[in-house]
Amino acid sequence: MKSATSPGIRFLGIRFSGTRFFTAALLAAAFTAHQAAADIKVGFIGSLSSDTGRSTLRGAEIAVDELNASGGVLGGQKIVLIPADTGEDVTEGIKAYEYLAESEEVDFIVSGSIDDVSLGWIPRMREYRIPTLDTWTSYIGIIDMVIEDPEAMMPYFMNIASDEALATLYIDFGKDVLKGQMGWNSVVILAEDTAFGGAITGLVTDALAPEAGIEVKEIIKYDIATVDFAPIFSKAQNSGADFIYLVSSVNSQVVSSQYVKLQVPMAMTGVNVSAMGADYWEDTGGAGGGMSTLSPVPSVGFKLDPVSQAFVDTYRARYKDRPVMPHFNGFNAYHGVKQAMAAAEAAGGFDDVDAWASNMKQQDLVLELDGQLWLRYGFWGDDEVEPRTGRKYPHNIRFDITEPYDEASPSMVVIQWYEDGTTAVIYPKKYATGEFALPSWVK
Amino acid sequence: MAIVGANGAGKSTLFDGVMGLVHTRGDIRLAGESIQGKGPTFAVGAGIGYASERFNLFPYMSVRDNLLTGAWTARKSIEENLLRVHTLFPRLAERESQEAATCSGGERQMISLGRALMSAPKLLLVDEPTIGLAPKICAEIAQSLQRMRDEMGLTVLIAEQNANFAIRLAERLLILESGHIRAGGQSEELAKDEGLVSAYFGKDAGGFEAKEGVKSPGAAWT
């Protein structure tokens, strides 16, 4: 009998601690539920361990704190921010959205999700109709969804230029710099086999030859689990092209560091998502020089207007770990959350989604530097047609892809990492702080 | 000394128990010191060598490596022990680099005995040294076992089904039945016991007849 009881007691110990834990969880839930009665709840959805996700979260945190410090919103209500982690996984993203919507009943959601994750939770957003601002994904397919079904997509806003606009301006860079200045005529495209890689590759390849006069010799798609890029670089060299155009988001540090380690004797430029952050240099252990990448604005090396600079100063004073500098989506979240709150003030809250959305569309923040338009946070009108691409971008941030970029900020800039670890914006000329440079081993 | 018993009488289990390979109750003493429950490593270190019934050789190792593995606990006297084994079994010296898996039954028995000798034991347990071997090889093995006892001064403990083989070789016999000792004593005296002779030694030399009821596993020895 004695031996039979002892596991029971041990078990009871577990059960007691389990109950304690459960009670704590319930108390925590009750506490937050109590807060909900008086406050505005903002949910964050994104990866809590990625730089981009954290940029959005921190941008939103600073905006929320500033709003709370200035007396709250909607008649003095305090804002609370509730994070939900996606781990960059689609299913986890859906669960996170459900958690924010159902368990926390948030009023507004700011997202730092990657394309696939956003696509996963969008059906939930349509179901719950919670005003949602996406600061990271740039997938044009989502804007197409807004065009197809404006009623269902009413709560959705994306305050980053869509990838198609990024690609269009990048073609200009190809024409002006790669072809015009460097005299390159042909390219080999090195693209990762992911959704993002596929989208950008398609957009760029379609336009490079007819618009910029650069022939696409070959497209090499690679598996993102690739260990050794030596054969791939050999293949690229054998294509006989003048330079490599890289499209990489998942393991872009690997590609660029192997490029540097192997001293591949061809220039490489393109989209290198990790090189958009200031931590890139440290992450690659310094093996990332000579690389250039397009980046949405604002980016590393980008001169900042006073308002955005103040945000960066606050950020740096507050957060000591990575990302040391907010990525572009940190800025988007900071300005975007404030705009969403302003729209809610005008619409009398977040409950009437149509009213909130029509007020959100009216938001227009123009930030100037040295007396000229520098950054602009506003949205395209529903029926407004962008003259160059000839299409509409409802609920997407207003961008300008035609010189002299006095209508809005450009959809992207090209940034350059030099071999000494410094960075500069090299295109468009209006925003340039440095020159396009090749790695020292490329003749 | 030999332990005689039918298949399943508990001979192998007894040896495994002595080695500490299986869990046992009671006490096992070697030269007055208890080795009960201390495991095979201790048993080997204390001076017990074991040549098991199925040999448990290392099939893809050479003959030489099989022997050397036996020297795990006695590394200081490898050369000397190897020489002894090669003197006893010259054939193992010839087949030094052959893989154990390709050796004949008799050779395997020799490797098994040789490997046990490599640990320089004081007591050698030999389980079924003649099972499945040709009579000529049996005689060879018997001779080498005698030499181990007489020339090397080892105590050799044999487990045998073949009582005739055992009685010729051993000074003392122990008869085991279903895990219990049925009889024990000097070989010559036991050979006079009519009941035992009819049960274990049979009519034809080398022959063996299993008794009904002896086949139940007899692990309950204490």
Added chain:
Amino acid sequence: MLLQILIQGFLLSGLYALIAVGFTLIFGIGRILNLAHGSYLMAGGYAFFWIGQIIGLPKIIGVALAVFLGAGMGIAIYRLIVRPLKGDRIAVEIATLILAVILQAAIVLIFGSSSKIPHPLVPGVVRIADTPIAWSILVATCASWIILLSLYAFIRLSHTGRAMQAVSMDPKGAAICGIDSNRIDIIVWSISGGLGALAGVFFAGYTQLSPSMWVTPLIISVAVVIVGGIGSIMGTLAVAHIIGFMEVIVTTLIAPELRGVFTMGLIIVALLFRPRGLFGREEI
């Protein structure tokens, strides 16, 4: 082109052999698949990065720490998972798989989820037959070969090595020779962990450090053991070269994005048609 494939194939295969050899040893000794094997590589790579790029100590200390950490992890996995589960193979596989997922979360907690590139062991690049080869990779390959051959010699010639073979081929036979299989198991688990962690330092030199980096080496190890058969070192070397060359050939001549498809296909075909592997023999 052919020469390039040859050179790149050899370089990659050497690394793959080192990645898989520890996994093979464990499989050889207890027929256990340690699905946390990839975690050694992750731990080793991150330890190297931590010492070199966060603490700022010499790289060699990083390598040493990585090896010690890996060996320690090996012993810990043996003591805390394999022993309590009494060598139940399926249970060990499931438990080590769960462990790998936990360690991945631990890495995210400590280092974050963004990828990191450790400094190369040896900087610079050398050109052989018009193929650029990073010194660090050349060094890693040579080191892998030296380690594998010394390991082979160790197993063939030393007492401990023979004891390892003995335990692998016939545990009872080993026991009656007085070999303490527990001690041998600990030795093998620590060797496996140490080599895994070292392979992690080299592997990270090729690619990057990321919390999910354990999956690829695990799949390589599984492929090597499955295609090669029960843990033989020579079989490991041979199959590592089959897989390494296959990857380079697929990447260069067929389609880079199909790299993984071919490796998986090889595992499945090998398992279905030759379940004991190409070199299936009970030895290490």
Added chain:
Amino acid sequence: MDIGRHHLALWAIAAAGLFVLPSLVGSGILRTLILANYLAIFAISWDVLSGRTGYISFGQPFLIGIGAYTTAILTKRFDVPMEISIPAAVLVTMVGGLIVLLPALRLRGSYFALVTLALMELCYQLVQVIRPDITGGTRGMSGLPTLTRGASNGYYLSTGLMLTIALTAWMLMRTRLGLALSAIGMDEGAVQGAGLSPTRLKSFAFLASAFIAGLGGAFYTHYLGSIAPRALFDITFLFTILAAALIGGSGTVIGPILGAFFLTFLLEWLRPLLPGAERYFVYGLVALLLYMYQPAGILAIIERVRVRLFGDSRSG
């Protein structure tokens, strides 16, 4: 059979409780229950094959994936209504799984586990490169039709589905067939000796497992409304299924359900306390410790408590 009435009453109370639950708890908890229900279905599907026969499958996400992708492709690309696409998905899972995995049933132990793991990885790779215009490639597909709207409808549907599957599996396992399956797990040779064909039994277990996986996968897809290779053919997903079945109590029907509910609620309760990756760390650790030190699962713990509190029903 006086316990019959007693049990019947209990079942009636339980059913009524399940029915009125949506009006008692918040929709957040209902959402968690839905996820737990689907995880329970997957865990039962795993357990029917692996928990009984001892053939550990690491490829359950592969089967679930076939079902999920079939219905997703049919509804999204070919506008097939769900009434047809879901049965089709189940059929394709059974046939597809049979073609690919049946040869693997010749393999034993670790080898079977590995070939199923390799199949899952292969599927992950293939979905991305073969006809991405149909499969949606790496990005998968979103905006799939959903069966229900709102938490309580989703709850009723998933609970009904889960209970039907569980009940069917439970009744099946009580037949001689079920006993024979468990016997394979103990001693395959003995089963053969008893004049039963292990191959047929294994194929049956496999088909039943594929049926449940395909059905669960298809409904799950139409619940989520999206599908992505990275979320389906993934070691973490596999880990969750395995952990649910094992820590609940494998070889039973109620065990995997308990495990699935325990794990899902653990993960959701941890969310407000540990929003980031710490959650997975704790979650994994709990799963490992339970698996290591409570191999019979939560079911055994509950049984022990029951015996302690109410005494052994068999003796009392």
